[in-house]
Amino acid sequence: MSVQEMLRTHPAGAPEEALAACVRECFDCAAVCTSCADACLGEESVQELVRCIRLDLDCADVCIATGRVLTRRTELEPQLARVLLEACAQACRLCAEECESHASHHDHCRVCAEACRRCEQACNELLSSIG
Amino acid sequence: MSVQEMLRTHPAGAPEEALAACVRECFDCAAVCTSCADACLGEESVQELVRCIRLDLDCADVCIATGRVLTRRTELEPQLARVLLEACAQACRLCAEECESHASHHDHCRVCAEACRRCEQACNELLSSIG
Amino acid sequence: MSVQEMLRTHPAGAPEEALAACVRECFDCAAVCTSCADACLGEESVQELVRCIRLDLDCADVCIATGRVLTRRTELEPQLARVLLEACAQACRLCAEECESHASHHDHCRVCAEACRRCEQACNELLSSIG
Amino acid sequence: MSVQEMLRTHPAGAPEEALAACVRECFDCAAVCTSCADACLGEESVQELVRCIRLDLDCADVCIATGRVLTRRTELEPQLARVLLEACAQACRLCAEECESHASHHDHCRVCAEACRRCEQACNELLSSIG
Numbered sequence: 001m002s003v004q005e006m007l008r009t010h011p012a013g014a015p016e017e018a019l020a021a022c023v024r025e026c027f028d029c030a031a032v033c034t035s036c037a038d039a040c041l042g043e044e045s046v047q048e049l050v051r052c053i054r055l056d057l058d059c060a061d062v063c064i065a066t067g068r069v070l071t072r073r074t075e076l077e078p079q080l081a082r083v084l085l086e087a088c089a090q091a092c093r094l095c096a097e098e099c100e101s102h103a104s105h106h107d108h109c110r111v112c113a114e115a116c117r118r119c120e121q122a123c124n125e126l127l128s129s130i131g
Numbered sequence: 132m133s134v135q136e137m138l139r140t141h142p143a144g145a146p147e148e149a150l151a152a153c154v155r156e157c158f159d160c161a162a163v164c165t166s167c168a169d170a171c172l173g174e175e176s177v178q179e180l181v182r183c184i185r186l187d188l189d190c191a192d193v194c195i196a197t198g199r200v201l202t203r204r205t206e207l208e209p210q211l212a213r214v215l216l217e218a219c220a221q222a223c224r225l226c227a228e229e230c231e232s233h234a235s236h237h238d239h240c241r242v243c244a245e246a247c248r249r250c251e252q253a254c255n256e257l258l259s260s261i262g
Numbered sequence: 263m264s265v266q267e268m269l270r271t272h273p274a275g276a277p278e279e280a281l282a283a284c285v286r287e288c289f290d291c292a293a294v295c296t297s298c299a300d301a302c303l304g305e306e307s308v309q310e311l312v313r314c315i316r317l318d319l320d321c322a323d324v325c326i327a328t329g330r331v332l333t334r335r336t337e338l339e340p341q342l343a344r345v346l347l348e349a350c351a352q353a354c355r356l357c358a359e360e361c362e363s364h365a366s367h368h369d370h371c372r373v374c375a376e377a378c379r380r381c382e383q384a385c386n387e388l389l390s391s392i393g
Numbered sequence: 394m395s396v397q398e399m400l401r402t403h404p405a406g407a408p409e410e411a412l413a414a415c416v417r418e419c420f421d422c423a424a425v426c427t428s429c430a431d432a433c434l435g436e437e438s439v440q441e442l443v444r445c446i447r448l449d450l451d452c453a454d455v456c457i458a459t460g461r462v463l464t465r466r467t468e469l470e471p472q473l474a475r476v477l478l479e480a481c482a483q484a485c486r487l488c489a490e491e492c493e494s495h496a497s498h499h500d501h502c503r504v505c506a507e508a509c510r511r512c513e514q515a516c517n518e519l520l521s522s523i524g
Binding site: 050051055058061062065068069072074075077079080086087090091 | 181182185186188189192193195196199200203205206208210211214215217218221222225
Binding site for chain 4: 002003005006007009010011012023027028030031032034035036038039041042043060064067068071072073074106107108110111112114115
């Protein structure tokens with residue numbers, strides 16, 4: 001993703017790696033969750049996937065908001081970043097747990113669970129690094 | 132806003148008033164903050180409004196995500212709702228404080244500060260009600 | 263919605279009524295469609311509502327983008343506004359047609375169809391006014 | 394981006410390459426434009442970058458909506474896809490032209506212009522392929 005190259009050209013200078021990784025994973029996870037919700041909708045067993053669709057949609061919304069806020073390095077507010085990272089890690093964890101329970105039947109849930117776990121970890125690592 | 136009427140037609144039944152109010156204020160605040168960011172961009176003194184624009188954009192993103200997650204009453208996750216409401220109250224508070232400091236010069240900042248305070252309060256009231 | 267009051271405080275002055283109405287309907291329709299998608303997910307007959315959920319989600323996304331672009335009156339690009347209004351009117355029309363076909367069974371689809379028709383009309387009126 | 398892997402796991406089967414490329418470029422361009430708007434806000438010469446910030450924000454919003462709609466392959470509406478792709482190509486072209494005019498002074502505008510041109514091309518190629 002060229003957002004990585006982008007972040008390095010900011011007037012504030014290159015970001016720490018934990019921030020760059022988190023931005024990348026948030027946007028990737030948002031796209032993947034949007035796709036998983038739709039793939040679930042396309043399954044014959046959609047009735048059994050209602051909770052999965054709902055958590056996919058939530059996770060996509062929270063990841064986009066988090067990715068956008070973290071991308072804005074001018075006047076970044078550590079307090080807001082912190083609570084939003086907690087919300088994002090939570091949304092990713094809930095969605096990953098649900099997708100993992102369908103992963104053996106639906107490949108899209110397996111791929112989605114992996115993206116959610118990577119994003120959850122990136123949020124937690126950035127949380128550690130900003131203290 | 133017809134979203135109020137909408138929420139009452141959900142198969143889960145009419146929502147508690149604190150939830151309906153919070154959804155309404157989140158979507159309203161998102162629209163207002165988007166508009167305030169642009170109004171600030173249109174001012175000659177844009178250089179002095181950089182922090183205000185940034186917080187407007189953050190607040191709009193967090194309010195949209197929160198409004199959408201709260202609107203989804205099927206399989207609502209109280210844990211996720213709670214941490215997201217905290218993030219949203221925080222984003223609204225930061226944006227309100229900044230806008231209040233420009234309210235005597237810029238009417239858009241006055242209107243935006245009021246919308247942010249209403250949304251902050253609606254988030255806090257919903258937080259109290261979900262315990 | 264205080265976005266109406268907001269638009270009047272913009273350094274560009276009060277907007278024409280067609281623009282203000284369109285912004286209001288876009289944000290309202292986005293919220294209503296998000297809610298209808300979730301209400302459909304909560305119905306036992308979710309399998310029959312797959313196309314409705316999909317069009318609700320599309321309509322919500324296009325309405326938010328359109329509402330945000332129109333809200334930005336600084337350096338507004340008429341070309342972009344025009345093609346985006348066409349996309350939004352289209353998304354609203356498709357969603358309204360689908361929701362109308364479920365309106366007698368599901369009250370949320372009735373309310374959603376009405377919001378979509380109002381937004382479609384507001385987009386078409388703004389299109390006429392910007393020529 | 395794992396959204397590429399994701400699209401292949403959809404119950405509708407692997408997508409044509411033009412669709413997969415367009416989804417990838419839309420999400421990438423949305424992230425890059427969000428970052429460019431903020432980098433412009435962080436420049437001392439922000440007053441001269443007002444039009445650039447505005448077009449960055451528009452392009453980010455239209456790209457996210459387009460990326461999300463295209464990702465939903467269940468019940469995809471070719472009419473809506475077409476007009477939305479036209480809007481997205483337009484938003485990308487306008488943003489690219491503006492960023493190109495600042496590319497020699499601001500590296501973020503150079504990177505952003507490149508992402509916008511790639512996304513514009515991907516939209517146009519998908520438009521050709523869906524006829």
